[in-house]
Amino acid sequence: MIDAYYRNGQLFLAELLKRKDDDKYFGMDEVEEILKDLAIDDNFIKQNLREPAKEFIGEITIGDKTSERDILKAFKGKGFPISSRSYNAGITPTFFKTSKGECSYCGNKDEVLNHVSYIFPFFRKIDSITPDNNKLKLCKKCAFTLYSGMAYLYQKGAELLFFFDSYNFKSLKKINHFFKKEADLLDPSNKNRIRKFDRYPTYHPYDTIFIIFFEFVKRLHQKNLLPELEEVSNEVRLLMSYGSGQIYHYYVLEGNLINKLTRFFRTLMEKGKEFKSEQNNIPMEDLILSRFFLNLRINKGKFEEDTRLRNLFVEYIIKNEKINFEIINEIIMGRIKDKTKPHVPPYYKTFITTFLEVFGLSEEKDMFERLNGLGYSLGNRMKGTNLESYIWEVFRARGAEELYNVLVELQLKLKDSMDLRPLKEHEDEWRKVKAIIVNGMANALYGGGKSE
Numbered sequence: 001m002i003d004a005y006y007r008n009g010q011l012f013l014a015e016l017l018k019r020k021d022d023d024k025y026f027g028m029d030e031v032e033e034i035l036k037d038l039a040i041d042d043n044f045i046k047q048n049l050r051e052p053a054k055e056f057i058g059e060i061t062i063g064d065k066t067s068e069r070d071i072l073k074a075f076k077g078k079g080f081p082i083s084s085r086s087y088n089a090g091i092t093p094t095f096f097k098t099s100k101g102e103c104s105y106c107g108n109k110d111e112v113l114n115h116v117s118y119i120f121p122f123f124r125k126i127d128s129i130t131p132d133n134n135k136l137k138l139c140k141k142c143a144f145t146l147y148s149g150m151a152y153l154y155q156k157g158a159e160l161l162f163f164f165d166s167y168n169f170k171s172l173k174k175i176n177h178f179f180k181k182e183a184d185l186l187d188p189s190n191k192n193r194i195r196k197f198d199r200y201p202t203y204h205p206y207d208t209i210f211i212i213f214f215e216f217v218k219r220l221h222q223k224n225l226l227p228e229l230e231e232v233s234n235e236v237r238l239l240m241s242y243g244s245g246q247i248y249h250y251y252v253l254e255g256n257l258i259n260k261l262t263r264f265f266r267t268l269m270e271k272g273k274e275f276k277s278e279q280n281n282i283p284m285e286d287l288i289l290s291r292f293f294l295n296l297r298i299n300k301g302k303f304e305e306d307t308r309l310r311n312l313f314v315e316y317i318i319k320n321e322k323i324n325f326e327i328i329n330e331i332i333m334g335r336i337k338d339k340t341k342p343h344v345p346p347y348y349k350t351f352i353t354t355f356l357e358v359f360g361l362s363e364e365k366d367m368f369e370r371l372n373g374l375g376y377s378l379g380n381r382m383k384g385t386n387l388e389s390y391i392w393e394v395f396r397a398r399g400a401e402e403l404y405n406v407l408v409e410l411q412l413k414l415k416d417s418m419d420l421r422p423l424k425e426h427e428d429e430w431r432k433v434k435a436i437i438v439n440g441m442a443n444a445l446y447g448g449g450k451s452e
């Protein structure tokens, strides 16, 4: 993680140098080339101390004359833990107070300084429980480069921090440019903090990053910039950290996931046009995702509880690149029980088949379509009869055999016989099989009247 953060600092410093002295660096595009002869000494640090902070916090708060104390106050406001001692001393002493030692990052034996939270924020929690001799010691060059990484550090709420990475500086520059400038995702009054999306309130980290990324793709789509994003998305990673107190979690979304998610969201937005006549009050790009995603919650009376399962569902997508049908099933049954409408999140089938197609899961798609079709047909036949509540019998079945038996019994009651072979073929995955069938059933019983 520190390498990735360091690269963001390098990118920012190279851009800063070019901006300040275009003649000297004219024609130079490579970050390494621009930084080659740069000596990060006390003078350089003093002169450029405010630049990364301006990017991170915003020029409204941080100007060329803002005191170091006020910058620290702003850092603290961003959630960086800052001790009262350094708070009074300012920022420069952190960089200037050195002792002989070895840099933990580059290994140079030179003057080193002690790491503080705003140099490399992802070390902070470990910092407070690590014995002194294990703490990060950094040479001035590494420390200031890392400190500059905050220029491309993004924040949502107090608990979610993330940034992009790429081994290719051109791709890193492009994704940050798209994210900061083109997509208009940042809160103008509080730079690098993601704005509030009125349509998509979220609380949990995976839920939140999913929506931020969707909004990012949507806004680039509206500007016809998606082909350019797709060119670089394979070589770009997203590193996120979330949590509070002493417990922090990290997760890296690798390039191929970023690429697939981009294509997935684009396809959902394009498919939205097919349903144009159905909803006039929702923009086409948002139609499928918002109708599905916003109804993927249970009413527990507290937003963070309501969306806990949805976050798990999204986390599963991000970590496994698969759909967890059991979680959706739990949500749907919860909604039926609480009489929350619509019981089945609209565009259920569209969302899932699009996902399975874009993520290249053709076998899974085949299985889904057969079992969903089976559940849907059963549900259709149950509709309007006194057997509607039988959905609960199926839902409660435990084990492949019991599931099979309860479905056979249902068929008998319906005086019908359907092909239950798909069940037998996936016996070892009975939980998933059951979830898909019950979801299909619920969709026929309570859905919008189409297999959607």
Ligand SMILES: [Zn+2]
Pocket (backbone or CB within 6 Å): 103, 104, 105, 106, 107, 108, 138, 139, 140, 141, 142, 143
């Ligand atoms: Zn170093």
